[in-house]
Amino acid sequence: MTTDTTLDLRATRVLPATPEEVFDAYTDAEKQKIWFSILDEEPGVVEIEVDLRVGGQQTAVWGPDRDTLFRETQTFLVIDRPHRLVTESTGSSPDGMTMTTHIEVTFEAHGDGTLMSVVQTGFPSVEVRDFFAENAWVGAFDRITAFLTRS
Template sequence: MTTDTTLELRATRVLPATPEQVFDAYTDAEKQKIWFSILDEEPGVVEIEVDLRVGGQQTAVWGPDRDTLFRETQTFLVIDRPHRLVTESSGSSPDGMTMTTQVEVTFEAHGDGTLMSVVQTGFPSVEMRDFFAEHAWVGAFDRIAAYLSQA
């Protein structure tokens, strides 16, 4: 069986912290609650719970208000702090659309910072993959970088 690589996303960003600091910012519920909304002009809803163990789950609910919420549940498949994290991600948007993908994130020392690399597979459409490549991951990287710059 072959994988359709057109529905694979690859994204990277060098972040201003050690691999341990970036891994922890990405996986710690209290840190996530800060960076999820760090660039928002108006506070919205951010609720996050994390059970960081293989088989455990992270559930995040966020949005501008209670009537417009996104939900994502990630099940941890591989945890190798601070090098690698693999999850199965199931998400839903306010319009009721759902999607399940697999996400592999690696954290590699790079000069004074960390190269964070993401490979996400299983998108239902090229348009959805492109949205995540051009908006979702860019926004996440921007928010994590802003958080780490202040930490």
């Protein structure tokens, strides 16, 4: 069996904090509840639960209102704080579409900050992969940066 690597997503961003601070912002439920909505003009629904252990799960539910919710459940496969996190992610959108992907995130000291790198595989199409590359991960990086730099 061969894997279609054209559907792999690779994204990176240097974030203004230590690897420990970035790892914790990315994995801590209370911190996520803040950064998930930090750039929203109107607060929506954000519910997050995290059981940060190998085999544990993180479940996030978010959206503009109760009738328009996205859901993602990630199962933790590898946790190497603050260097690496590997999950299997199953998500669903309000229109009923579901997909499961594999996500590997690394956190590497880079100057005064942290290079956060993401490799996500298993997308059903180039269009879905591109949406995640151009919107989902860019938005997540922007929100985590806003969280880490808030006064």
